[in-house]
Amino acid sequence: MSAINISAIEAGQLWSFHGGIHPPERKQLSNQTPIQTLPLSKTFVVPVKQHSGNSGEILVAVGDDVRAGQPLTQPGLQRGLPVHAPTSGTVLAIDEQPIAHPSGLTDLTITLAADGQDAWYPTTPCPDYQQLSRAELLERIQAAGIAGLGGAGFPSAQKLALQRPLEYLIINGVECEPYITADDRLMREHAAEIISGTEILMQVSGCNKALIAIEENKPEAIAIFTQLLSERAATASRIALRQVPVKYPSGGEKQLIEILTGRQVPSRGLPIDVGLLMHNVGTAFAIHQAIVLGIPLIQRVVTVTGEQVDKPGNYWVRLGTPVADLLAYAGFHETTGKAAQRVIMGGPMMGFALANLQVPVVKITNCLLLPSTTELAPAQQEMNCIRCGACADVCPAQLLPQQLQWLAKAKDYDGLEQQNLFDCIECGACAYVCPSEIPLVHYYRKAKAEIRNIAREKAKAEIARERFEARQERLEREKQERLERHRQAAEARKAAQAEAVAAGADNPQDAVQAAIARAKARKAAQAAAAAKANDSAEGESS
């Protein structure tokens, strides 16, 4: 089976996944111009945590001078992913600032005042990386702070550290979400570096075959890769290009795996369970930069698009640049006018509206979308589900969105887990086709957060129970010890007395006995006197 499957994959066969949608792509808005470099901002706000997982330990203090590429945090005890200074300057503050999160909440950040020099911290380039061991390469990838640039931001070194038999490394250049063209432009302009990064990834993961997947709506990128691969025969035998038909969400990890290999990643499983590993083209580029040039991840390509900006396009943005600076450069004017405007971070399908424009661009920021109200209508009034089933037809994870919605509304968390809520990739296809305008994904996100919260509470309750029981045990033990101490003290007293008596001292017991004898004698005397008095009285009366 597997051998047949591999020969089919080698032959370039493509499979398809369930569902999917074809929303208007609108990529022409931003993919016509080369990537521009955004001028340095005056201040940078670098969140300590920009990926999924633990944050590192802070290395700098307020007032320190730092240089571009200097690590601001180190992995530390929690093995967190480091972040680096985006440019040279002075640390202004280390405090809580709003971050790019749908909640608009604050998190720990390091604020830098740029000095405009952009002086670099010494880098350690290594063009002949083939000499490096796997462990050294992983260490360098980790130290460069590389997290998956496709969206979830999972630390790349951790993903590569899993050692299991691999058949294919997949480089994801699908970029299926409408409007976003950051990966498209990167592939057109830096194809050689991406191929170099792919080779490094192949060496680290110990996999000798790679597939680069690009969606058919990016003919320029496909042409460049085809040309580069045909020029290098040695590379072309190991790296193959695959053109993927246009459909949303083909770029989802599990969906792309099914398209390219016909295999399904098991529920709650990882691609490595079916012998595959996937990285984004942006990550491959960042790994090339980190290993060959020694440059840590301090900038990324961000698409700024939508009908409300003058200069839509792609920009090299240093991480930590405030969104407002990028928007001002791209020609978005915050003035009073008639049209109310949302700023969406991410694409129209999976992005979220920003609560605050001072939030920084981080490792996972791929797009800023400023649509006009005619382009992207504001959320409509939610209506009742009419059970049309359109959502189930388009769900790429083959879930039952309407069922999940009812269970989420009823807060039936066991039911949601039975319906595999956690396989939902939150692609938004169900909400896109819903005729009743139900914000389905919102219900799932809420339910997921609630389920995670319950699990956290449960773990906490378990610890509280253990501590309570340990305390009860301790109190009981202390009580027993106290009683034991009292008993021993009493015995010691008795023994000391006995010893003293034996040594010829007055026995306190004798004194007690004497007192008792005296008391008895007195009582007897009283009784005798009373009896006598009675007798005499009786004698008189009779």
Next chain:
Amino acid sequence: MSMLTAIIVLGVLALVFGLILGFAAVRFKVESDPIVDQIDAILPQTQCGQCGYPGCRPYAEAIANGDAINKCPPGGEATIKQLAELMGVEPQPLDAAHGTEDVKKVAVIREDECIGCTKCIQACPVDAILGAAKQMHTVIAHECTGCDLCVEPCPVDCIDMVPVPVRPENWQWNLEQIPVTVVESAK
């Protein structure tokens, strides 16, 4: 005669099956979780005593012996629902006599006011307060269950119960509550 045969045959069959069942009952005995442990696992382990028992486990024992299931304010509606399912009774609304459902809180000692009397340390059911006699005390925030028991014994009233802060990690996706800035565009 045929009647006798039937009685004998059925009697022997009954004996054989009886023996098999008896053997199976001993050999394949299912060790079930005692009901008290199951109830205790549902209770929130705040150890606050608002139910009138000194801790969650004593209350679990009381429920197993037929006490009402609606005396646990920290657990709230969700706990009552689970208990009702486990005990096979109708869910009842929370008994207000024992308190009302509240947001999760954590105790914080105003440290410069603490006189080091150790009274709160003795009151804490989960040993989440650190300190010694005549030394400043402090609460280990992530071990605190928010039970409120340390507040009353404090002679200088320096313990506050503050709601657990919302972090991006434990945020509940209440999009309606976010103050999204709607900026105006020139176009």
